[in-house]
Amino acid sequence: MIKGPAFMIACFTLVCGTVATAQSGMEAPLGSRIMRPKPADVPDRGRLADADRARLTMHEFADCIVATSSSEALRYRELGYMVPETKKVLTKLAQSECLRAGQLAMPSDLLRGAIFRSYFLREFGNVSPPVDSKEVDFSRFVTDPASASGGQYLLLMSLGSCTVRADTAKAAAYVRSTPGSDGETKALGALKPVLGPCYPAGAQLKMNKSVLSALLAEALYREAEAGRQSSAEVAR
Numbered sequence: 505m506i507k508g509p510a511f512m513i514a515c516f517t518l519v520c521g522t523v524a525t526a527q528s529g530m531e532a533p534l535g536s537r538i539m540r541p542k543p544a545d546v547p548d549r550g551r552l553a554d555a556d557r558a559r560l561t562m563h564e565f566a567d568c569i570v571a572t573s574s575s576e577a578l579r580y581r582e583l584g585y586m587v588p589e590t591k592k593v594l595t596k597l598a599q600s601e602c603l604r605a606g607q608l609a610m611p612s613d614l615l616r617g618a619i620f621r622s623y624f625l626r627e628f629g630n631v632s633p634p635v636d637s638k639e640v641d642f643s644r645f646v647t648d649p650a651s652a653s654g655g656q657y658l659l660l661m662s663l664g665s666c667t668v669r670a671d672t673a674k675a676a677a678y679v680r681s682t683p684g685s686d687g688e689t690k691a692l693g694a695l696k697p698v699l700g701p702c703y704p705a706g707a708q709l710k711m712n713k714s715v716l717s718a719l720l721a722e723a724l725y726r727e728a729e730a731g732r733q734s735s736a737e738v739a740r
Contacts, residue, residue, distance in 0.1 A: 556684030559618075559714055561603075562610055563683070566618035568602035570626065581623060584645045585657045586612075617718020621679055624725040630680070632673040633728035634735065639665055640726045659704055660715075664723025666702035667695070672724070674698055679721050683713070692716075 552560075570577045576597055583590045594612060642661040646654035668675045674695045681688035692713070699716075703709075 552684040555714055558610065559683040559717070562615060562618045563621065565602050566615065566622045569597050570619060570622040572602060573597055577619060581619065584647060586653055587647050614714055614718045617721040620725045621717070621721035624679065624721060624728065628728055632676055633731055635669055635672060635727045635731040636734040639669065640730050659707060659709070660719040661723055662704055663702055664719040665727060667698055667720060668723045668727045670702060671698045675720050675724055679717060679724055
């Protein structure tokens with residue numbers, strides 16, 4: 505499995521009770537009328553694989569920190585891949601109270617993908633955004649493209665960018681899908697023919713759904729953002 509440096513998120517919050525509302529993803533803590541994003545719960549869904557349950561929790565966690573720690577999350581999004589400052593910001597985000605109770609261990613690369621997924625859903629919703637005619641240069645997000653970590657990141661982003669640009673709608677459908685759902689299975693089946701031609705020649709990559717979702721989420725957001733900027737410039 506391809507994975508980045510792992511770290512532990514441990515947040516034990518004493519909660520006497522909460523008042524859930526009809527607004528998805530929001531709640532008011534008991535005794536308060538102030539709405540806030542729901543902390544992530546580790547789901548207990550018997551038919552789901554452990555990896556799918558972990559991804560569900562990670563997506564909820566990412567949605568919560570993007571909403572409640574917006575300045576730090578935005579700062580993380582704009583920083584390069586695994587530069588020292590990125591690690592500091594990510595460590596700060598990992599101490600958030602967005603995990604209601606329990607422990608969640610995850611590779612940092614997968615949390616990175618979950619954060620980009622959250623931004624994509626917030627900013628583009630169900631729209632299949634246009635991409636720019638020029639491919640995003642992901643080398644600007646690494647300090648040393650020749651390093652092992654930098655090279656791996658660029659390899660994964662090459663796969664992700666190629667897939668997104670080949671069929672943005674199918675890539676977006678997979679990123680939006682719920683882990684372990686029938687919708688995810690259908691989206692992955694539709695995506696596989698697009699992935700094949702984009703797979704880097706000679707690369708030794710062991711893919712799983714978690715890695716694929718993470719790399720596509722960042723590539724999709726970066727390419728969609730570049731397309732949005734390009735469209736705005738043309739409209740001026």
